[in-house]
Amino acid sequence: MEFQIPDFYPAAAELFVAGMALLVLLVVSFLRRGVGVAYWLTQATVIGMAYITLRFGHDVGFTFGQMYIDDPLGDFLKLWVALSVLTSLLYGRRYLIDRGLESVEYYLIVMFAMLGSMILISAGSLLTVYLGLEMLSLSSYALVAINRDSIQSTEAGMKYFVLGALASGLLLYGISMVYGATQTLNIIDVARALFEQQANRPVLLFGLVFVVAGVGFKLGAVPFHMWLPDVYQGAPTAVTILIASAPKLAAFAMAFRLLAVGFWDFAEQWQMMLILLAIGSLAIGNLGAIAQTNIKRMLAFSTIGHMGFILLGLASGVVGGERYLADNAYSAALFYVVTYVLTTLASFGMLLLMSRAGFEADQIDDFKGLNKRSSWWAAMMAIIMFSMAGIPFFVGFFSKFLVLQFVVATDHVWLAVLAVMMSLIGAFYYLRIVKLMFFDEPLDDSPIVAGVGVRVVLSTNVLAIAALGLFPNVLMYFCSLVIHGSF
Secondary structure, three states: OOOOOOOOHHHHHHHHHHHHHHHHHHHHOOOOOOHHHHHHHHHHHHHHHHHHHHHOOOOOEEEOOOOEEEOHHHHHHHHHHHHHHHHHHHHHHHHHHHOOOOOHHHHHHHHHHHHHHHHHHOEOEHHHHHHHHHHHHHHHHHHHOOOOOOHHHHHHHHHHHHHHHHHHHHHHHHHHHHHHHHOOOEHHHHHHHHHOOOOOHHHHHHHHHHHHHHHHHHHOOOOOOOHHHHHHHHOOHHHHHHHOOHHHHHHHHHHHHHHHHHOHHHHHHHHHHHHHHHHHHHHHHHHHHHOOOEHHHHHHHHHHHHHHHHHHHHOOOOEOOEOOOHHHHHHHHHHHHHHHHHHHHHHHHHHHHHOEOOEOOOEHHHHOOHHHHOHHHHHHHHHHHHHHHOOOOOHHHHHHHHHHHHHHHOOOHHHHHHHHHHHHHHHHHHHHHHHHHHHOOOOOOOOOOOOHHHHHHHHHHHHHHHHHHHOHHHHHHHHHHHHHHHO
16 A cells, blocks of 8 residues: 655644644753743744735645544634733733742643643544643643642642543544444544435434534533633633634544544534533533632633533534534634633633732632722723623623524523523622622732733733624634534
């Protein structure tokens, strides 16, 4: 059999990140103080990855025997991964320095986590799905437990590792069943085998259950959410912002490629599974957040609720076996996950801004009287909370509205009503923070200190949330464009 050299252009960004990670490891080994160099090289790698993604992006391209896909959806999500990693590192650097956690190893692991996200986003085979997922997961475990002197951090890392290993095992078991039923690992070939009725459908349906379980764990949906509050609270905040942003983009791509592409002919089955996961996520996420006093833990439960909306968007693409709503419903889900990541970056960016050496701004009471300390940052935090609560006219309102629009179109009016009721409950714990900032006396009068770069980027981040609320069609247009070009 003649060996054919694959086309490396579709994977140029991934190859660049992998090469830069090795280069950083080589360069800093010869430097006595290489941490600062590692930081700037990592930021340069992220910017370079974004440029290569734009420069070599394809309409739809395959390589490595269709194991790897380069399409508009993949390119779009990789650009958002680059943005989230870039801003996360910028927001979190002072936090790491103050606590003695900044190290070369930290930036190397971040690069490998980003590489895992990119592989997962472009996976065209169940094999590359698992490869990208494990690279991302193993890097995330190490990041969560990077503060080895903290019992809370190491405990969170161990919980994440044990539950993540269980979820990976479930996914791998499902993949083995899919392979046994279809004799292929290629996602498009799985879809073709289903369409041509050449697969063992009972075995494939059983495997689908385990695949949905793997997707649910990565998204943090109920009942696979147990790790999320402990990891968000236990991890250093500079790590929490990374885990809360880029992996959610990769998890959306994973769900889209496996379910909306590979298991399209089983849509009615996995839609019902996603609806059940969404109901549990909306209820437990919003109800669980009310009782929290730790804001990182509160944001973790709110994330579970937000994942419920994303699952509703994915579950609204097929009506009675017809796919006339599919493109628009998946575009709404993509719009939601992107705006969620943008808002999450801003919310954890505020926590990092208010933290300082010896003080973690991770309690809700830490925001008391923020308006008297800094009216500007109180206004910025209010915008973030209003958007997360879904109050008009911020981008969070339109992301929820677009998803619910397609939920109603699929004749699941009761489900839309439930989602609205859960959002009303969720508004309580978001608006509680606004009340504390503007109506309570501050517990701490110390000034909020941050570099010019962090202040400018964080302000731009928050103002982008407000601007997208006024002009949501701009982002929605791009989301529709990439879904239409990839689906």
